[in-house]
Amino acid sequence: MKPELLFSETMARAIRAVGTADFIQEVLNLMRTACLFQGAFVSRLSLNERPEHVYDNVRQERRSVVIDRWLDRAWLLDPFVVSFIGGSNEPVMVLRDVAPDRFSNSDYFRIYYKSLRLKDELSVFVNLPNGTLFFSLAPADGNKRFTRRDVEKLIELHPVVAALCEQHFHRSPSAGQSDRGGNVNFVSLIEKVCPDLTQREVEVVQSLLRGHSTQSAALLLDVSPATIKVHRKNIYRKLGISSQSALFSMFLHTVND
Template identity: 40%
Template sequence: MNLSTRSKPTEDASGQGNSRDDALSLAVQALHTPDFFPAMIGLLRRAAPFTGAFVTTLHPNRAPTHVHDNVRAERRRVVIDDYLESAYLLDPIHDVFLSGATDCAVRLRDVAPDHFRRSTYYKLYYGNIDLRDEMALLIRMPGGSALFYSLGRIGREPRFTARDLAAFRRQLPLIGSLSRKHFENRPDEPPYGLGQSITQALEQFGTDVLTAREREIAGLILKGHSSASIGALTGTTTGTVKIHRKNLYRKLGIGSQSELLSRFLQSVMR
């Protein structure tokens, strides 16, 4: 690369130099300061462009902790508060974390259930935030938690490509080292929102009327699995799954997936 090109970096929307070396230098300088995560977002944009950024700490047995976001004030209720209060329970990325995967980069569409985009949850949450695509970075942290960088493209922006994914994966060792360094010798932050896992929430949902199998199938429906996918996961036929769905709807006095989601969220918020 020509040295004259490197000596005069261009600027991104935040006014910060946008060469990788400049972005890395800013992130290192910002360690242990409030400027760290804005600097990290600038560094991550060197791998591939994105618009939205929402950073949380995921915990095995309680709700995520808010860390940083660049969401406009008028959008916070829909994008931030709804996620931290209950939407995280049905997030495929949260499931990836619960499976034990950390220090990884994944695209939402690569880990979501087969009918996720048709699910009421997707339409109500992701539809409201106008998310086009999401890249997730999960960074291992002490105590079994993980730092979750949610990077979003919205509206008509293009989806993340395989090349984008590879670029973020190359950055993981650096992002992980910087993130862990930033939190060194800092006490864990208090939990934000509800203190339960999806397993606990579903175990308690409809216990007075639903069988254990019906609660399991209700959870898979809410996450966006098709009847065929649920059958494969539970070792039953598609026809049996449909019967269970019909029975649980009847027992709950509902007639649609949107009513099922509403009933589930009501039980979570009690």
């Protein structure tokens, strides 16, 4: 079958799926005509609210780590979501566009990339009247990285994907809303998990959890690297821990009231 015929038929299926339960799967199939990927997790983002689950094809035995834990609070450490919160996201991005300098050494990377044997992730953002769809895509071969050509081809397709999503969610505006978790604020959550920290120490925790090195956190907070080291030492002492992994565990596993 010629590529143009495959694209036309895939496009037709996506159009027919608007307003049906098969829509997300058909849109993903349309996106695969531009870029090969396997894993897919789709959520709807809104500022200061927990993401809403829309779709995923994650294996059942991995859902508690990959999906449930992410939806609980790990999304606050997701570099793509951080870029969205900061208003700096592009319609299509890959991990190297958004990851902090020490991200590959972070516990978030260890759980969500290394344990899944993934080297890369590609994101597609689609703005809707009631939020932004966030497509998180994993390469078909976990050992490979997405190319700039993959990004360019998805950027070319993005207006079509956006138009289809606008039509579908206009017809089905409540899709995914059953998983809404209420308002959440990263700083408030850190203050709850670590109640004895100063405001500056909370800012240091936020930058370290998101994968910034001492030098990067210093630039971010406009202080010296030596000051960051002092803050980190005081944070560990106050919390009774001795490593960033312990800090990550406290953040991830403290039960909400």
